[in-house]
Amino acid sequence: MNFKSIRIGFSVLALALTTMTVQAQQEEHSNANVRLGQKALLDGDFKSAVTYLEKALPAEEKDPSVLYLLGYSQFQSGDFLKASNTFGKVIALAPTNANAYYYKAKANNTLAITPSSTMTDAKRLELLQSAIADYTKAISINKTDAKLYQNRAIAYRDLGIIRSTEGGNTYNKVAATEAYNKAITDFEKVLSYDTARKDIQTELKKAKVYRDLLK
Structure with a gap:
């Protein structure tokens, strides 16, 4: 995971913890394992949070808030496959939760680019x-969230890379060009929110180079 992703992760984490603190002040959850999981999350102990929140199931398996906390803890623990599956359950229960789509997507993108001898192209x-x-x-739900465009751009770029790898069974020059063009559009969208983002300026230039090298 690169520095930009970590920075965004910390930002979202701060928002999540603030929200949880307010909720905790308003009303404690009736399930002791959920309360312990919340405390572990607030302490930054994600693995313990996973343990407690998993113990809260199946009693809380229909509560999207509890599942969201579990998926978030799994994600922060590096268990991206479980996180993806858990956020999928959140989406099934709360289909307008843009953050659930975001984390499910981020987990799957991370899995896709993680070196593995067993995963096929x-x-x-x-x-x-x-x-x-x-x-x-997620963008259709929250059209002004820059991090959604930024991360979709990264996913399009990664798609372009895998589509442009000659010799692989996923090679497709036309599809690769299209993916890079969409990445460029999304990076430009991020810059429309903040033109001073040098990290995005760099990623935009790289995406253009990757695309142009295909020609």
């Missing part, structure tokens, strides 16, 4: 396409 392609679809859904 076709599976990586599937994960990236799923990530893009989830970011797109």
